[in-house]
Amino acid sequence: MAGETIITDVAIIGAGPTGLFAAFECGMLKLSSILIDALADIGGQCTALYPEKPIYDIPALPAVEGARLIENLAEQIEPFNIPRLLGRRVETLEGHRGGFTLGTGKGDIIHARAVIIAAGAGAFGPNRPPLEGLEAYEATGGVQYYVRRRADFADKTLVIAGGGDSALDWALSLREVARKIYLVHRRDKFRAAPESLRQLEEAVAKGEIEKITPYQLKSLKGEEGRLSGVELATLDGESRVLDADHLLAFFGLATDLGPVAQWGMDQIRSTIPVTPSSCETSLPGVFAIGDVATYPGKLKLILQGFSEAAMAVHAIYPIVNPEQALHFEYSTSKGVPDTK
The missing domain is CATH 3.50.50.60 (FAD/NAD(P)-binding domain)
Incomplete structure (x- = not known):
């Protein structure tokens, strides 16, 4: 249903592999989040472009098809019951670090303490x-x-x-x-x-x-x-x-950041420069991960996007909980937090 109003800790723009893993990291730190994507399904390019194409550089998976990777990531976030707004493009972003308001083309309003842009290469289409x-x-x-x-x-x-x-x-x-x-x-x-x-x-x-x-x-x-x-x-x-x-x-993809390009962040050739240690953009409180993010030494690999998701979410924690120190724990010690 369009026209929803949602209050959350983190708004994640893009439901591809890095966006899905960012949602998982949010859940592990007990931060609420929402996934928003212009496509009708989760998975980004993995779902839209190569669902049956094997991927060979995901750790611990010698080979996994794009669709199967997305299924695994979706299963991983199931315990957190993360809402999704699919088939929606985020058109507007207003506010500041700790208090953002996002609007979609279908009238949804999202209030979030921080924003993660995991939009891949942005809107994409083939060079015809x-x-x-x-x-x-x-x-x-x-x-x-x-x-x-x-x-x-x-x-x-x-x-x-x-x-x-x-x-x-x-x-x-x-x-x-x-x-x-x-x-x-x-x-x-x-x-x-x-x-x-x-x-x-x-x-x-x-x-x-x-x-x-x-x-x-x-x-x-x-x-x-x-x-x-x-x-x-x-x-x-x-x-x-x-x-x-x-x-x-196969002549490549034409990409477009769309409305994101109008939000006042620094840009380099349809990518968004970020601080490598946190993935924060030049707009405080807005983070970028995956293919859309750039910094010296950046590799456009899904596995690097996973790492960026973890760094961004850990950097967001003090924005949401300014008076509470985050004590890092391995998942083997704390397990998956109880969401009940």
């Missing part, structure tokens, strides 16, 4: 190729920018365009289910992890993937939005048409 009639093919699924279910591409002929990690990762992953995969890039060199490059060359040698370089997308072939082929061209004017059931275009 400039092809005639693109919208019609997007509407039918002939052209897509994300892979949410690998099973959707079973026994299909795919043209995957792009030269970065996403293009290579999905080419390598989908070769197990697709009938045929063409990997198209405008240069002979790809910008990806060394292990992905090694696996690609191995897959090409085995005939599992056909690498086509240096070609660019020129046009789409089909009728009434039903894709049947993709025309490619070189800078020298050579052209080639590939049969295709789907075009998967």
Whole structure:
């Protein structure tokens, strides 16, 4: 229900992995919190972009799919009964350290002592190729920018365009289910992890993937939005048409901080500088964690976002409890606080 009024200790903007873990840390310190996200589901990019893509650098999990990681984080915060405002974008922020008021586009009002921005890269959308009639093919699924279910591409002929990690990762992953995969890039060199490059060359040698370089997308072939082929061209004017059931275009994401950019915080290229030891922004009482935060030595890894969440929440504790010292305890000693 929209138009709610909520009073809480910490308002967490963004319900991706770092936002979810920040909510857990709040619960462990007996701080109340609320999760707010513009998307209809929790999980951020893990849910929206790569729910079935394995993640390999989460401690103690040799491999975990994006969706499963979010399920685990949601299970972790269950004991704290943390409310969620999903499908809402925070439009306004007013007040000061210890007393903020946030407003959403659906009329919700949130009163919070501190704010954590865990908005990832902000609002995001794909960089779309400039092809005639693109919208019609997007509407039918002939052209897509994300892979949410690998099973959707079973026994299909795919043209995957792009030269970065996403293009290579999905080419390598989908070769197990697709009938045929063409990997198209405008240069002979790809910008990806060394292990992905090694696996690609191995897959090409085995005939599992056909690498086509240096070609660019020129046009789409089909009728009434039903894709049947993709025309490619070189800078020298050579052209080639590939049969295709789907075009998967991975040219990166266009990101936008949205209203957050108008809240008076320092910014550097759509990121928010923070104090490394606390993750506090230039606006006292407002903290930023995850991909949206930047500082010297920053690594854009989920595991670093988890660490930032813990530091931010511990820095928030004295804002909420100014007269009460926080005695640090390990979870093995104190367990999960009783929420009853």
